[in-house]
Amino acid sequence: MIHNNVDFDTYLKNYPDEKGYFGKYGGAYVSDELKAAMDEITEAYFTICKSRKFINELRRIRKEFQGRPTPITHLERLSASIGNVQLYAKREDLNHTGAHKLNHCMGEVLLAKYMGKKKVIAETGAGQHGVAMATAAAYFGMECDIYMGSVDIKKQAPNVARMKILGANVVEVKEGLATLKEAVDAAFAAYAKEYKDCIYCIGSVVGPHPFPLMVRDFQHVVGEEAREQFLEMTGELPDVITACVGGGSNSAGFFSGFLNDPVKIYGVEPQGKGEKLGDHAASLKYGTEGIMHGFNSIMLKDENGDPAPVYSVASGLDYPSSGPEHAFLHTIGRVTYDTVSDDEAIDAFFKLSRMEGIIPAIESSHAVAHGIRLAKQMKHGSILINLSGRGDKDMDFVIEKYGLRDNK
Ligand SMILES: *Cc1c(COP(=O)(O)O)cnc(C)c1O
Numbered sequence: 161m162i163h164n165n166v167d168f169d170t171y172l173k174n175y176p177d178e179k180g181y182f183g184k185y186g187g188a189y190v191s192d193e194l195k196a197a198m199d200e201i202t203e204a205y206f207t208i209c210k211s212r213k214f215i216n217e218l219r220r221i222r223k224e225f226q227g228r229p230t231p232i233t234h235l236e237r238l239s240a241s242i243g244n245v246q247l248y249a250k251r252e253d254l255n256h257t258g259a260h261k262l263n264h265c266m267g268e269v270l271l272a273k274y275m276g277k278k279k280v281i282a283e284t285g286a287g288q289h290g291v292a293m294a295t296a297a298a299y300f301g302m303e304c305d306i307y308m309g310s311v312d313i314k315k316q317a318p319n320v321a322r323m324k325i326l327g328a329n330v331v332e333v334k335e336g337l338a339t340l341k342e343a344v345d346a347a348f349a350a351y352a353k354e355y356k357d358c359i360y361c362i363g364s365v366v367g368p369h370p371f372p373l374m375v376r377d378f379q380h381v382v383g384e385e386a387r388e389q390f391l392e393m394t395g396e397l398p399d400v401i402t403a404c405v406g407g408g409s410n411s412a413g414f415f416s417g418f419l420n421d422p423v424k425i426y427g428v429e430p431q432g433k434g435e436k437l438g439d440h441a442a443s444l445k446y447g448t449e450g451i452m453h454g455f456n457s458i459m460l461k462d463e464n465g466d467p468a469p470v471y472s473v474a475s476g477l478d479y480p481s482s483g484p485e486h487a488f489l490h491t492i493g494r495v496t497y498d499t500v501s502d503d504e505a506i507d508a509f510f511k512l513s514r515m516e517g518i519i520p521a522i523e524s525s526h527a528v529a530h531g532i533r534l535a536k537q538m539k540h541g542s543i544l545i546n547l548s549g550r551g552d553k554d555m556d557f558v559i560e561k562y563g564l565r566d567n568k
Contacts, residue, residue: 161420164492168420172380175485180369180455183491185484188368190454194348197355201271202370208274209377221266222381225299229385230254232393232544237515238532245535248398249518249528249547250386252410259521259549260382260410261292261363267378268361269296279303279358283347285312285340286475287319288553289363294328303358304328307347309338318553340479341467344453364407365483368454372483376412382546383417390544400534402426403546404526405444405497406477408486410548415495424496427486428530430472431499437462441470441478444490444497452480458487473502474522476549504529509551509558510565521549522558 161168166175180186180202188198208214222228231254235247252260272280280302284290290306297304306328313320313332323330333346351360362371365379390398401418403411405427415425432440437460440446447458452467459481460468467480489495500508505522508529513519520528524547531545551558 161422163494166492166494168494171419172416175488176369176373180373182485182488185455185457185487186369186372187456188454189451189456190368191352193352194368197351197360198368198370200355201359204275205271205370205374208271214270214274218267218270221270226256226262226266227254228381229389232386232389233516233518234393235512235516238511239535241515242532242535244540245538246542247531247535248390248542248544250382250414250544252382252546252548253518253520253524253550257292257295258552259288259292260379260413261289262295263381263413264375264378264409265289265292265296265361266299268359268374269293269300269302272302272359272361273300275359277302277357277359279305279354280361281305281307281347281351281354281358282361282363283307283340283343284363285343287312287316287323288476290328290330291319291322291326293361294323294326297328298326305331305350307331307333307343307350309333309340309343311338312340312343364409364479365412365485366407366453366455366479366481372455372485375409376416376485379409379413380416382410382413383415386414386544386546387417387421394542396542397421397423398544399541400424400426400538400543401546402428402527402530402534402543404428404474404477404523404548405482405486406441406474406479406523408483410546412483412485414546415489419494425494426530426534427495427497428526429497429499430474430477430505430526431501432471432473433502438469439471440499441472441480442499443479443481444486445499447481455484457481457484458490473505474526476521476523477526498530500526500529504533506558506562508532509554513551518547519551519555520547521551522554524548525551
């Protein structure tokens, strides 16, 4: 299928190009030292990811440790409450540790092992990436340093405890606002010093090449499985698919299974509590081209051109940019990016819980809300939602902030 001069028959092979570009987005804008480290990872990845041994080991781990394939669930009661359109969910919430993040963490740490590294380094904000990394590191018997701002350490006590129980070393970052941005800077600085013995594992399809490529490839299993399962279940492809976009990893993997199909694809950004800069994290909707964290993409900037403060009720979605592949798919119009507000996401959180017995992560609730909105607009057809994670981590917050709604 050709869309806007891009041939999707060969897309996954040709995008990104060898320098890591999806059109003009992507690349590796890092210091010379880090560039050498990135080149080492790129070279190792391209060799190792083709080896039978690596492929078979990853496949076995996915089946025996992660619990893959994750199922697709037909959301029958929810669908019937809206009309004729049938809603389905790809259940990444049933992955071990409760979200899609383990898909790329297991791949990244297995790669580290094949490269002979002893340690993995990562940053974390809300702690979800840190927990997935700590899990993967424990599984492979690797040392693991997780950089985290002191503010986030205080806010995310249960995830900090999880990381420590799993044997990770949580490194407190006290600089600046002591949140995710400072944690990223500190982790990169540590990596530049230690890169001979360790690798840095990024938590989404962001950062310098080869991470947007590698993380998408490790998440590709989601889209590949979903396509096959949906065909088997219904005899057809879904008419529409939708997924939430923070950095963009769950969506990139999910979309990659359907890009070459006549399927309408939506990414959902967080509209937060409004349209003002600082009230949302809808980077593709309001952002402009720019470079941050080592890659060129579309980003939200403050008056100095630095990454702007962003907000979403879903802490996994509040990132001031999205992966370069999303900027590209947005620019060529293959994927349509929409937004969902905090309130719509929380409504969907309760709806899915009460009508289907599935408590979704607030991040994933954005995709659920979007699926519900589309189901109301369409007269017939099917919608497949990527349910990126489970909502156990969000329950205390939701009850405290929104109460136990009596939504009839
Ligand atoms: C981290 C997270 C996200 C957002 O990250 P992406 O890279 O955009 O997928 C979405 N859902 C859940 C459950 C998460 O933990």
